[in-house]
Amino acid sequence: MTLHIVTRLVRCSRQRGSLVGAFSFPFCERQIPLPVTALLSYRHNSQDSSAQSDAGFISQCVEKRGLLRVVGPDAKALLQGLITNDMDCLNVDICPTINNCLYSLILNNQGRVLWDIIIYRLGEDKDKGQNYLLETDKDQVDDVLKHLKKYKLRKKADLFSMSDEMSVWAVASPPNESVTVASNKSHIFLNMDPRAPDLGYRLILASGTQASDVVTNCKVADDPQWYEKLRYRLGVGEGVVNHPPGKCFPLEANADYLNGVSFRKGCYIGQELTARTQHTGAVRKRLMPLTLAENLDEQPEGDAAVANSAGKQVGKLRGVICSLGLALMRIDASEDTSLHIKTSTGRKVGVTASQPSWWNTEGP
Amino acid sequence: MIRSKARLTDVSNDSSDSVLLSESCIKRLKKISKNPDDYLRLTVDGGGCSGFQYNFRFENQIKPDDHIIEKEGVKVVVDETSIAFIRGSTIDYHEELIRSTFRVVSNPNAEQGCSCGASFALK
Numbered sequence: 001m002t003l004h005i006v007t008r009l010v011r012c013s014r015q016r017g018s019l020v021g022a023f024s025f026p027f028c029e030r031q032i033p034l035p036v037t038a039l040l041s042y043r044h045n046s047q048d049s050s051a052q053s054d055a056g057f058i059s060q061c062v063e064k065r066g067l068l069r070v071v072g073p074d075a076k077a078l079l080q081g082l083i084t085n086d087m088d089c090l091n092v093d094i095c096p097t098i099n100n101c102l103y104s105l106i107l108n109n110q111g112r113v114l115w116d117i118i119i120y121r122l123g124e125d126k127d128k129g130q131n132y133l134l135e136t137d138k139d140q141v142d143d144v145l146k147h148l149k150k151y152k153l154r155k156k157a158d159l160f161s162m163s164d165e166m167s168v169w170a171v172a173s174p175p176n177e178s179v180t181v182a183s184n185k186s187h188i189f190l191n192m193d194p195r196a197p198d199l200g201y202r203l204i205l206a207s208g209t210q211a212s213d214v215v216t217n218c219k220v221a222d223d224p225q226w227y228e229k230l231r232y233r234l235g236v237g238e239g240v241v242n243h244p245p246g247k248c249f250p251l252e253a254n255a256d257y258l259n260g261v262s263f264r265k266g267c268y269i270g271q272e273l274t275a276r277t278q279h280t281g282a283v284r285k286r287l288m289p290l291t292l293a294e295n296l297d298e299q300p301e302g303d304a305a306v307a308n309s310a311g312k313q314v315g316k317l318r319g320v321i322c323s324l325g326l327a328l329m330r331i332d333a334s335e336d337t338s339l340h341i342k343t344s345t346g347r348k349v350g351v352t353a354s355q356p357s358w359w360n361t362e363g364p
Numbered sequence: 365m366i367r368s369k370a371r372l373t374d375v376s377n378d379s380s381d382s383v384l385l386s387e388s389c390i391k392r393l394k395k396i397s398k399n400p401d402d403y404l405r406l407t408v409d410g411g412g413c414s415g416f417q418y419n420f421r422f423e424n425q426i427k428p429d430d431h432i433i434e435k436e437g438v439k440v441v442v443d444e445t446s447i448a449f450i451r452g453s454t455i456d457y458h459e460e461l462i463r464s465t466f467r468v469v470s471n472p473n474a475e476q477g478c479s480c481g482a483s484f485a486l487k
Contacts (some may be wrong), residue, residue: 081411109414109476109485151410153445267413272478 006165010181015115019113052322056217057179059171059210060227064239066138066163067204068145069263073129074155082106082151084250086262090121090132090236093321103194103204103260105250107270111277113253114147114245117259120189120204128158129307133189133204137239139165151269169211170227171218172200180216188214195258196358198234232324235289235356242287242318242326251283252328257359286359287318288334290325293350296343306351309338315353317341329353383447384431384454385440389466392457393438399424403432403439404466406455408446412483414476418447420466448471449486 010115070079080087085104100121106114120133136144141161148159170193173179179201181190193199205212212218221227236258237243243253255261263278277283290306299320306315306327314333319326325341334353341349393404403426407419426432429444433455440455453471458464467481477484 078410081415151415153408153410153416155410267411267478267483269413269415271413 001354044092056177056210057173057215057219058221058226059169059212059215059218059225060221061211062168062170062227064138065135065168065285066141066161067166067168068134068136068141068160069132069162070130070134070148070157070159071125071131072155072157075132075157076128078148078152078155078157079132079134080265081267082148083117083119084255084261084268084270084274085119085259086265086308087119088265089262096210100189101191101194103255103258105255105260106144107250107268107274108246109269110246111249111270111273112246113243113248113250115144115240116243116253116255117144118194118202120191122189129156133162133166133169133203135204140240140346165207166204167207167209169203169205170200170230171203171211171215172230182214182216190215195236195260196234196356198358199230199236202213207233228321229324232289232319232321232326234358235287235326235354237287237318237326241299244318248287248328249277249283251277252285254359257356284332285315285328285330286328288315288329288339288353289356290317290327290339290351290353292320292323292325292341295322296320297350298344300341302343304341306339306341306353308336314339325351327353382441382452383431383440383450385433385435385438386454386456386469388457388459389440390438392435392466392479393440394436396440400437404455405441405443406446406450406466406468407443408449413478414483414485416486418468425468455480 065363072078076087076091083104083106085102087102089102090100102119102121103116104119105116108114115136118135120135122133125131134144141163145159145161148157152159171179171190179190181188189204191202193202205211205214210220212220223229231238235254237253238257243284248259250256250270256278261274261278263275300317304317305313306317306329308314314336315327315329317325336353337352339351339353341351343349397403401424402422403424405421405423407421408416409419411417423441424440427443431442431444431447433440433442442450450468450471451473451475453468455466456469457466468484471484473487474484475487
């Protein structure tokens with residue numbers, strides 16, 4: 001199978017603070033005009049030494065994520081009925097944009113999250129038609145394929161795993177740097193991460209290629225957990241560790257703030273409950289980043305409790321890395337200064353929850 | 365407002381299909397079929413808010429793998445892929461203020477569906 005070679009060059013002026021150009025990114029039905037300098041800004045966290053930007057760009061292969069391909073004349077229709085976001089945002093006739101990817105969730109019939117995915121629009125395959133890559137957890141690729149095949153029925157679409165041929169990389173950039181990609185390399189697909197600007201770029205490469213070979217002035221992160229820590233600091237959940245299947249709602253996973261839901265498109269699995277929750281405004285819990293008082297080596301057992309000063313459970317832990325965590329927290333209880341979790345030995349560790357800057361709490 | 369009576373008539377050619385047509389469905393089809401080659405085709409496809417959806421339309425072409433349910437001169441046709449989803453169901457015609465439509469009721473294979481009745485989930 002031949003993939004179309006797609007490269008994107010993003011350039012901007014190095015002038016600080018000036019609005020060089022405004023790009024609209026219709027990640028969902030909202031057009032979000034953003035100044036270019038903000039798009040490429042990277043929040044430098046001085047606590048994490050592996051985020052030093054003296055080498056320009058920092059990249060890491062996201063080993064946990066894998067890819068599958070959906071291609072065929074009915075590929076778009078198949079996905080449209082199964083995902084929370086609107087495939088029309090990837091349609092160049094409707095949304096001409098430099099970004100060719102979309103963040104979305106796949107829900108079950110009860111409206112709960114099964115998988116979070118990023119969909120990449122590849123160029124049309126002239127023999128087969130519409131052509132997409134789906135990024136999801138590598139160990140979930142087979143289950144996602146099974147799910148898509150269950151609802152395919154008569155639709156003309158081919159589905160197969162691409163996890164052996166291609167890999168997913170995260171690339172973060174220092175402020176006001178332009179990213180350039182060597183255009184003579186095949187199998188490169190570079191996009192802004194559709195979820196939050198601070199996540200930088202998402203790069204798809206042929207397996208075995210390093211981002212540092214392909215992106216100018218880029219090195220591979222020294223810390224093997226660099227990307228995970230970036231995500232946890234920002235409070236962006238990813239994969240079945242942070243979103244155990246069937247256990248949270250899309251709005252609790254911040255899909256609305258991460259540009260992953262369209263409230264204007266037609267029926268998809270799990271739509272009724274999602275739309276109803278949005279319109280009643282009743283989102284009481286959300287996935288939030290935690291800072292722990294100390295590093296933890298162990299991963300918590302599923303849904304370990306986050307308790308307040310009175311010992312009452314106000315959240316469920318959904319992942320820990322060193323002194324960073326993610327938890328599904330009751331929003332009204334999240335500002336408590338005496339939150340804590342218990343380790344497997346019963347010892348209490350203090351935690352603080354914070355509201356990420358990319359939460360759009362003023363509303364659309 | 366006309367209430368339809370869902371009296372059941374098992375009239376399929378192939379006894380293993382057991383797709384039933386209600387009295388109101390037969391009555392309606394008799395009324396609107398303009399020529400003897402017209403029939404109602406029911407297809408199940410992916411889509412809708414619960415994953416699968418029913419699709420009714422009028423046609424006059426029968427394919428080799430179609431299952432035909434015939435009674436009192438009216439015909440309902442279901443293709444091979446769809447029949448598995450609706451064995452044991454009843455096809456009904458229902459009239460009420462908001463809509464008058466053919467619908468599938470009492471599908472033993474289906475679990476919850478969406479509130480408009482067009483989409484369903486498998487058990």
